Amino acid sequence: MIPIILLALLGICVLVQFYFALVYFFPLSRHKDPDVTEQVPVSVIVAAHNEQDNLFELLPMLLDQEYLEFEVLVVNDRSDDDTEFYLYELEKQFSNFKVVTVKKTPEYLNSKKYALALGIRAAKYEHMLFTDADCRPYSTKWIEKMQSGYVTGADIVLGYSPYAQLKGFLNHLIRYETLLTAIQYLSQANKGQAYMGVGRNLSYTKACFFRNKGFASHIKITGGDDDLFVRDAVNNSKVNIVIDKEAQTWSIPKKTFREWITQKRRHLSVGKQYKADDKRKIGAFVISNIFFYVLAIILLVVNSHLAILAAIVGLRYIVMFSAYTSVARRLNDKLSLVLLPVLDLVYFFNYLFLGISVLLYKRIRWK
Template sequence: MEQFYPALFYTLIGVTFVNVAFYVFYWLFAFAKASQKPNKSLPPVSVIICAKNESQNLQKNVSFILEQDYPEFEIILINDASSDDTEEVMEAYALAHKNVHQVNVVNNEAFWGNKKYALTLGIKRASYAHMIFIDADCVPASPLWLRHMAGSFVAKKEIVLGYGAYQKIKGSFINKLIRFETLMTAIQYFTYAKAGRPYMGVGRNLAYTAAIFYEQKGFISHMKIKSGDDDLFVNQASTRKNTALQYHPESFTISTPKTSFDAWITQKRRHITTASHYKFLEKFLLSLFYVSQLLFFMVGIAVLATMYKWEFVLAVIGARYFAAWLAIGFSARKLREKDVAYFYPIFEMVLVCVQLSIFISNLISKPTKWK
């Protein structure tokens, strides 16, 4: 049995090396300079909101967008076959404001319940060449949100990746876990974009031009996939040269988070199904990072239980957490999520277990509806 201990110890070293390499890679974003101020030349923009049964959120949140400090913009409100008062709320906004336009989507048999179909109709209604997307349950973090996002359309940039934060709820463990997962996702997609391999964005704070949308033939390549109107589009359309990052705190959007564990799991199951459709390299690297996390915990616990060279084991584990703390801590400060970074080791272990359970659940049955 003792012959097994060295093999286990060297396995831990190998797994930790891979995991640390990822966290050092994430330093690319963690130590990046602050996001630049918006360009002085601001194009007219179309703000697009696709909503399904969101009457209450629309009543509360659209006014924050109308109050944006921006010279010329319109709001396209898309009613995706809602069964509540969403249509009436949108109609009221359209009647009261000249720059608000309503698009009513009736379920189409070929695209039943498909958000991408509804978004496509809204995009076709947009008057301007630059479009910014936000969800109905989101509010801009500041009156300068549009200036920062639209001001990032410089040179040949056609896609702008923003940060979609979640509202902080004091004393809520699930809220901190959700925000930690959101932070980790942002660290990854911002880092890969910094490295010239942008692979996803979040639809609650995303911008791109009408030209690139039509150039890519919209969502046609993944129209049959219910989710992924944001990340799958970015995955297919983004390049090193055409993608800009915007993570100035005034450019954030703030969403209403799920308040129950089950609701959040349902949401994450839907999101994770899209990852299998990413480009091979990003899919491989994202999977490798997760596997290195999982094996680090499994092998680390096993080696500690044997007490084999425990001083060296603790040194290896300590080096790994030091690299991770730097990546997560500095990124959290940049994205105003410092409170979740303090409890990083706990949230990481919980999140690894949650992701494993979601992976197993999705193998058994896959979610089919976007809302």
């Protein structure tokens, strides 16, 4: 009797996953970005703390963008390397380059959000495009492509920002986690149910920022300048997505498991601040996957109903991995089919352990 109950629960988990695949994921793979019809002026904003080497690579790529009217604004946040000197030299060379300097962050305020808020206030143009110092645009059309998302009257445009492909299993796992996260937030935004974005590739208007009181509701929380702002803004703002390769930015991922775990714990701790409905939706997908593996392993160990188990597991792999690979192709991202079953298993169990560890999470400052 117990094995039958376990099989039924396994089937329910798979059906929940199929719902997400059919309603959200497959439609995302067919998404078409808007055509560029006009170019509105844009302020590209980067907050940086001791990022001289990254800025040395990033800023020429930003200043070389093929766009009619834009400015690049860097918020130099308490840097004590040679960032200030480098930015000063660029400011002399380029009329569309601006620097805002932060000498000290007010007590009890999150430093990155404070830096971004100052940059937003100093921005010349209504439309703003954000990225991080360690990111790189894939093309000289990045600004143009991301701004195409405003054609339909959007207030916020969400983009995709994958990590570079390097050697090693950790790199595969990080890129898989990034892809699954993007599949979830982009697919739900595609259905008018946006709940987060990533600051590595995000755009919104000044009016949207001030209408939603900026970062006021979470100014003391480490992280969340991207997803928590989107959380607050979606009720009175229209959100669009742009996912073409030319609209993407990329960055180098963490190279040690410990660094990545620290980063993911910070992200998950911010997730506790999401709206209840969004947490239930995310939780339904994640928990259905975790329980799928737990139940499948139990049934395999007790050696019960193996033929039915194999059929359910096989069908789940075919449908879900087809959804993931179809979205990956749309995003022009690479997904290892050989490692996919292992990555999926490790990812969801790692998610479980990270979720538990967040209960013991200690506050971490941005930098």
